[in-house]
Amino acid sequence: MQVIQGKVVGPADAQFSSPFSDHKLLGAQTGGAVFSHIGSLGPGTLIAPHTHSREDEVTYVVEGELTIELGEDISNAPAGSVVWRPRGERHAIWNSTSQLARFFEVVTPAENFEAFTRDVTRSVATGKMREQLLDIGRAHGIEFDLRHAGELTGRFSLRPLGS
Numbered sequence: 001m002q003v004i005q006g007k008v009v010g011p012a013d014a015q016f017s018s019p020f021s022d023h024k025l026l027g028a029q030t031g032g033a034v035f036s037h038i039g040s041l042g043p044g045t046l047i048a049p050h051t052h053s054r055e056d057e058v059t060y061v062v063e064g065e066l067t068i069e070l071g072e073d074i075s076n077a078p079a080g081s082v083v084w085r086p087r088g089e090r091h092a093i094w095n096s097t098s099q100l101a102r103f104f105e106v107v108t109p110a111e112n113f114e115a116f117t118r119d120v121t122r123s124v125a126t127g128k129m130r131e132q133l134l135d136i137g138r139a140h141g142i143e144f145d146l147r148h149a150g151e152l153t154g155r156f157s158l159r160p161l162g163s
Contacts, residue, residue: 004031018121020161027110035110037117040102041066041095046158048149049092053141054112057085057105059093064101067094069152090145094158116140129162 007029009015014022015029021039041047049069059066065078069092070085077083085091095101107113116136123132137144152158 004029004033018117018124020120021105021117023114023117027114030110032110033108035107035114036105037107038062038102038104040100041093041161042100043095043098044158045161046094046149046152046156047092047161049090049145049152050137051090051143051145052085052087052113053143054087055107055109056087057083057107057113059083059085060104062102062104064095064099065097066101066103067096067156068092090148092149092152094152094156096156096158112140116142124162 007025009024013024015024015026017023021037023035023037025034025036027033027035059077059082061077061079061081061083063079065076066081066083068075068077068083068085069090070083071089071091119136119140120129120133123129123136134144134146149160153160
């Protein structure tokens with residue numbers, strides 16, 4: 001078994017920043033075990049429904065409140081809540097409040113989702129995220145359900161992340 005040295009990442013330290021989050025621990029620092037980031041969602045913002053085939057996610061709501069759809073179930077997750085999102089289960093996240101929501105997320109294993117976030121960041125920098133998101137997702141085993149995203153945006157008066 002490989003021994004990995006522990007690491008403390010300070011509040012202002014980000015290993016990598018994307019337009020949507022600050023990446024705190026990278027796979028190279030954890031032997032590939034986890035990737036973690038701190039993200040935020042503004043009022044009325046939706047992370048489109050999607051399904052991961054290669055990783056599981058745990059989210060801790062730091063501030064504000066998120067609404068979480070897991071499969072067909074919708075729940076509110078106020079600050080202090082923990083959300084488990086296993087691979088294979090479609091999920092969506094949105095902020096239906098008038099306040100910013102902040103969350104801390106751990107993804108395991110690290111490699112695939114970390115690469116996905118880097119690819120999305122590159123597409124945002126070129127102004128082509130909306131056109132490239134489905135292909136980037138598929139390349140990383142993440143399937144987005146844009147039909148259902150349209151249903152959610154209409155039903156809850158939301159706008160997609162990055163729009």
